[in-house]
Amino acid sequence: MPKKDKTMNKVIASLLLALMAAPLAAQTSGDIPKLVVGITVDQLRTDYLQMMQHLFSEKGFKRLMNEGLMYENVTFDFPKPDRASATASIYTGTYPSYNGIPSNTLYNITRKRVESVLFDISKMGNYTDETVSAQNLLTSTVSDELKIASDGFSAVYSIAPTFEQAILSAGHAANSAFWFNEANGKWATSTYYNDIPAYIDVANRENSLSERIDTLSWQPLLPISRYTGLPYLTQDFLFKHVFSKYKQQKYSLFKRSGLMNEEVTRMARTFIENGGLGSHSLPDMLNIGYSAANFQDKSIQEYSLEIQDTYIRLDRELGRLLDLIDKKIGLNNTVIFLTSTGYFNGEGKEAGVFNVPAGEFYPRRATALLNMYLMAIYGQGDWVEGYHNREIFLNHKLITDKQIPLEEIQTRAAEFIIQMTGVQDVVTSYLLLHGQWNNRIDAVRRGYHRKLSGDLLLEIQPGWEIVYENIDNTRDYVRANAIPAPLFFFGKNIKPQHVMRPVKATAIAPTVARILRIRSPNAALESALPEIY
Template identity: 45%
Template sequence: DRASTITTIFTGANPAYHGITGENRFILKENREIPAFSDNNYAGNFTTERYSPLPVKVSTLADELKIASGGQSDVFAFAPHASQALASGGHAASGAYWVEDMTGNWATTAFYKTRQPIVDQHNRTPESLSKKIGSITWRPAIDISNYKAFPYTKNLYNFQHYFGVDKKNHVRLLKQSPYVNTEVREIAEKVLKSSSLGKRQNPDFLALTFYAGNFENSLDKNYSVEVQDTYYRLDQEIEKLLEAIDSAVGLQNTLIFVVSTGYFNEQEIHPSDMVTSGGDFYPDRSIALLNMYLMAIYGREQWVSKYYSQQLFFNRKLIEDRKINFVEFQQKAAEFLVQSAGIQDVITSHQMLHGAYNQRVQHYRNGFYKGISGDLYLELQPGWKVVVENDLNNNVRVRDNAVHAPVIFFGNNIKPQRINRVIDATEIAPSVSHRLRIRAPNAAQANILEELF
């Protein structure tokens, strides 16, 4: 998802190394879900939420720039969400800010020792999102007849979304609109000017995250007019940003890379009369059946503690107290579950850490982090729908195909060319590091992109 992907981009490593396996993680001892970047040791600024970048277990691209410059380079990150700002800003940022979910203010964490007066001042002005969100209405930027990207758009309509109605969700909804990109670009330009970025001996670093995904209140979901309007407006925002950078320091003195996470909130809806080969997978029912099976072997206890995001967590303390061989226990559970309808394969944590890999298992291993991930990982068959009873927000249909996304490098005398090959996200950070003549992040093992040099 957005947290694991952005962390991978800026560390040049997979979650197995950097530790951010998703936007949230499950704490088994406390039986609760928390944000991946949650850290109670650090208070928030303009937010009650407590976060830090410490859950990222390796260095980032921005960290290495700070090290190389002896702390002289400025690093700023601005994003709609905390995970995006903290992953891109890293451990030594001059500032990492996100749009607070309730107020719309630019928020940060006390982990970062320096405060940026220009950001705090902006939060207190009438131009801040918290002050003006009640007057924002999203309408098409141009005549909707120009939006022809999707032949599947059924509702070509002059939409109108007013963000002042739903006081509880208005910021969350605005963060799914192009207006959050305007907020990111405008605050970045203010910091670019006030901090004189790019005008000293050492390079400075500015990481911006924009949104170009679905809007949940649109009529057509995946193929909406709103998505097309978002891209049209995003193009304008990037143009304004590049003009500001060119005016401040010159694009020839700037290295820019643009990359997508390849992730978005899927809103796929099947026609009501469509019959598919897939079905519904109910995790709670599978857990109940598995626990009955384990009771027959090991005794009447609650052996399965939790299902979370296609993972199963076992009652480790109970298993240890009963002196049960945990590897054997996992294997028996896996052999039982793999017979269930909708389950393609079951991979144990022992296989992840110690087993003989094949290419498919290696992909899951890349997203596994010991101490955070579960004891079993369930690979569901494509087309099946995960139905979490009493939690409709987590009902998703399984797709195994990745969303391919472009990566663009330009500025800094890079030779113009179009390269038609698939690269790995882990190749970006070491390539940018090489271009900056600094060390790659300490867990980055991929080769650099030779076309850049």
């Protein structure tokens, strides 16, 4: 074949390939939404959504249930999920053993104090004196991966009532993360992030809660007769919480009220209307944190009307948010995912008249007795460094100086603690790292981080209360039952479906990554959920 013909054939082949690839490329880019909105609702329960469905509008949760992809039960598969560990798991697609976020707070052995898991003394706060950042988050988030894939061009913002929700959903590479400062009513951020839009400064100066809170009160949104969402909890008197009377605590109590979600939506509106989200050539991401916790983190027995009103108001805020997105960007250009942090603090202790086995466990007394026991074996010394979040920390420097094998002293300590009334089980860190694996150990291991967690991990019997004597006798009521947590996907190319099978929280980030056509976070363990294909 002449050389000229060969060259012509190559050109024709290249053109044919380009023509075939063009529709495919167009289809792929067209499948990607212009905006992803990630919504994490702290302590949201599927069963409460179902029981209160008759109280909802047609534009909020009902819309997600009827027009979206709904999973009834998200599992977190590690012990004691809380606001920080759950949010981190959702956005990183992995467990605390990898991402370094086992709980809201940690016991710092060096400083001998409890501090935030996000504490970072090297950073300053804007509109806050809190020194926090994403530095201690050890793996990437799906928000980070969008920034990386777009070479930084995608805008990524997060807003939430708490810095844990805001920072852990934003990740390391976001433009910025904002949370509500309960000291002054402003929206705060960290110098870890370098983008503070001018319109946020304006909102803080001219329209912050500090200008309005003294005129606000929280009362039932609907007539009292309609609050029938929790049929076993009947309360026939109205509530009215006037925040101005709380003085120094007014912002703190507002933050824990059903009105806080309205402030979050107000800030989300500011970003959507002023930030150009969804108008760029590459997709943007807005992460929003809401709360479905009960007032002041009290039990539903104490505040049964408040928890229902919180859900009703949250439903209205969700409807407002969806309408705003539809108006500004278009729901057909947006994918929204909404999920829960998978735990609930609102269960109260059963009355003694029902004879349900119960008791009180005092960590301070338990650790004092343990220290005395270890002194009887190994000699004088402060063998126990501290206790936090059902974990006991031993004095590793003293153990090393005395040349005592760590496995030996941990085993002796565990054998002593497990004999105490109310202790269901004790697992040592040595066993987690070096012992045989089984389902029980595997679950504990997922929530354990070798550089952050304690030497002894305690399981307290369900029905018992942990009483912290050194902080106003704060009580932690123990229940081991799972909380049903929902997951919704809604918007562009999402087909309505109701899925009953349990799904892992660690599958959420890979699913969002699949929707965006980007890599999953670098420690993500699961594949995307098949229903979105």
